[in-house]
Ligand SMILES: Cc1cc2nc3c(=O)[nH]c(=O)nc-3n(C[C@H](O)[C@H](O)[C@H](O)COP(=O)(O)OP(=O)(O)OC[C@H]3O[C@@H](n4cnc5c(N)ncnc54)[C@H](O)[C@@H]3O)c2cc1C
Ligand SMILES: Cc1cc2nc3c(=O)[nH]c(=O)nc-3n(C[C@H](O)[C@H](O)[C@H](O)COP(=O)(O)OP(=O)(O)OC[C@H]3O[C@@H](n4cnc5c(N)ncnc54)[C@H](O)[C@@H]3O)c2cc1C
């Protein structure tokens with residue numbers, strides 16, 4: 001895909017990838033073999049009918065193509081930009097063997113953007129209001145999708161969001177240069193056009209409890225609160241000044257617009273040399289953001305080797321082009337501080353990969369050699385985990401691991417009327433899987449409410465506990 | 466949008482504000498705080514809920530104007546609105562039947578002790594309140610405290626009201642003369658640290674309410690992390706009250722100073738913009 005010049009783009013926050021031209025898109029679409037048993041579909045977490053949307057594209061019927069996409073995917077403009085296609089549709093495409101899979105992600109993005117460019121607004125079709133009310137907690141991809149589908153089925157839906165802006169990670173986590181905020185704004189406007197109400201500054205569990213939502217007349221509740229609590233790295237110096245969690249660093253810039261301080265009131269510290277710990281999308285985003293804030297040197301410090309990096313391929317490539325330096329097989333063990341309590345370096349162990357274990361994974365092991373990266377800022381991007389506020393407030397809710405909600409494949413929890421999906425049930429995953437979970441849960445909620453006969457009143461069920 | 470119902474100045478540089486926020490008022494428990502953002506370009510700042518009226522659906526905030534955001538908040542008048550308020554956040558103060566409790570407030574921190582005092586009194590505890598300030602003008606809500614506390618002791622640095630000296634001296638006398646079960650301290654870091662050191666030899670349980678920098682206040686960023694018993698805790702979801710004997714106050718003080726130059730810059734820009742006549746439009 002075309003991208004802006006790395007020298008220029010790494011100094012601003014405008015979108016990096018430029019997308020395909022109409023000509024390029026149609027040409028790429030015509031390369032598709034229209035397989036009878038399409039491998040790409042099997043690789044897609046929501047099983048989009050990929051050959052079908054591509055076939056409309058071949059015939060330059062862009063709105064036909066979008067119709068297919070929208071049937072499966074509420075957020076094609078988002079997913080076209082952020083899905084790890086190389087592990088999903090594109091990675092499964094039969095042409096992958098020849099080394100040239102169809103650029104399905106780029107095509108998806110093209111179709112979604114075409115609609116936006118042409119100013120075509122999709123008509124929000126929905127069933128007649130059915131008089132039933134559903135509450136959705138959290139406005140990330142899981143919540144937005146569940147809300148949109150339920151509204152289409154005819155439900156009166158309210159989304160409750162803790163922050164002052166809707167969108168979840170899409171607004172506070174993923175930076176503007178990768179996912180322009182106007183795209184999310186547009187999707188949120190679409191959800192609202194379906195009649196969905198979004199109530200902001202509403203921390204369910206604190207501002208109002210789930211029990212109270214039921215007693216206010218919501219018949220079912222979908223929980224899509226994500227897994228937003230950053231994981232802590234227990235090494236000396238982790239609380240020095242200028243050590244950030246990626247979550248805080250990105251929230252300051254993306255949600256609070258700290259890059260525009262003092263026009264916006266929230267500041268963020270700009271550093272000269274930055275080390276980002278981690279190898280996922282969050283680490284790439286933090287590193288590239290630090291660079292855009294003016295850092296002269298940015299390191300990605302990752303314990304394993306390049307092959308194990310969980311970030312999207314495109315982000316790794318873009319980061320490399322922009323001059324981010326990768327320190328693979330490097331494990332941080334101490335953050336060094338000066339006498340004022342500010343970061344002055346990161347001491348790391350050099351690692352080596354040992355022989356594959358039973359699972360075939362090659363674990364990194366200390367080589368015994370260590371060294372210091374001289375940096376004045378350290379950003380920890382080693383993962384997110386479940387946020388306790390909501391889950392702990394719902395009595396009797398079955399949890400697993402670090403506090404994730406147990407659900408079946410259709411989003412049902414152990415409690416009647418309460419459904420969940422996205423990162424809060426799977427652990428940190430992807431936009432598309434959260435969206436898929438929202439979709440499946442919307443169907444289950446529909447079934448649950450329609451199936452009045454087998455339904456126990458949620459209030460009763462809750463008061464029984 | 467959260468409408469300001471009432472606003473007054475209670476001490477030099479300290480304002481109180483009553484705001485319409487029915488759901489927050491309904492769930493408010495002593496020790497909770499809110500995070501607010503005045504307008505679209507504003508910063509999110511935490512303020513303790515100093516009082517709530519569940520029937521009227523309002524909460525009271527009391528704030529010291531020490532920087533850009535609190536200064537701007539102070540320019541808002543009754544009838545205007547604050548764009549975002551989220552809460553109530555943080556754990557509630559553990560309210561039990563303790564026996565003799567001592568509440569120690571320093572400066573503006575005193576006022577935020579008020580809901581704790583009322584809740585403890587409702588459980589029939591015997592309560593001594595020690596309020597300290599630099600000077601008499603800065604002692605706020607003394608009358609309210611007198612209404613609920615068994616004893617109120619005042620200390621000022623300059624002796625303009627109550628006794629001259631520090632809260633710790635008054636506290637020591639109480640500890641020496643009575644069987645104190647719990648001490649709760651809210652105020653400047655140095656004062657909370659001194660209180661904790663004062664109670665340590667007496668082995669009296671001591672809670673301090675920490676005020677680290679926060680961003681969203683719901684456990685999603687880690688800005689508010691503090692070290693307690695050598696472990697890292699998020700003050701917004703695991704606090705804000707912690708065992709004063711275990712808190713690393715020095716780290717907290719250092720982290721609170723992290724943005725000092727930006728804070729000065731923001732204040733400077735704000736003053737320049739409003740040319741001494743600071744009036745925020747807030748939001749309509
Ligand atoms: C920096 C970053 C980059 C990423 N990059 C990619 C990528 O390139 N590709 C990809 O596929 N995935 C990526 N991910 C992962 C992806 O964003 C998540 O998997 C996805 O957003 C999960 O969606 P969700 O709806 O479950 O939760 P979230 O998007 O986390 O949304 C949850 C929402 O619920 C709200 N909430 C929480 N608690 C409450 C409460 N008590 N009451 C009300 N509201 C509440 C939160 O404020 C939030 O808005 C990235 C994640 C991060 C952090
Ligand atoms: C749980 C909690 C409850 C609080 N309750 C009250 C209260 O009831 N009344 C009151 O007057 N103050 C309270 N504070 C402190 C208040 O949040 C800060 O005074 C305020 O954020 C200052 O913002 P500013 O822009 O006016 O000043 P700035 O110039 O930005 O900052 C002045 C000082 O305030 C602190 N501070 C700055 N930004 C933040 C932030 N986002 N979060 C926390 N502290 C910050 C720093 O120490 C800084 O040096 C509380 C803080 C916490 C964490």
Ligand code: SF4
Nearest residue numbers: 032033035040093094
């Ligand atoms: S697997 Fe590849 S070639 Fe086959 S239909 Fe899918 S995209 Fe086209």
Ligand code: FES
Nearest residue numbers: 682684686687701
């Ligand atoms: S303020 Fe963000 S985690 Fe506490």
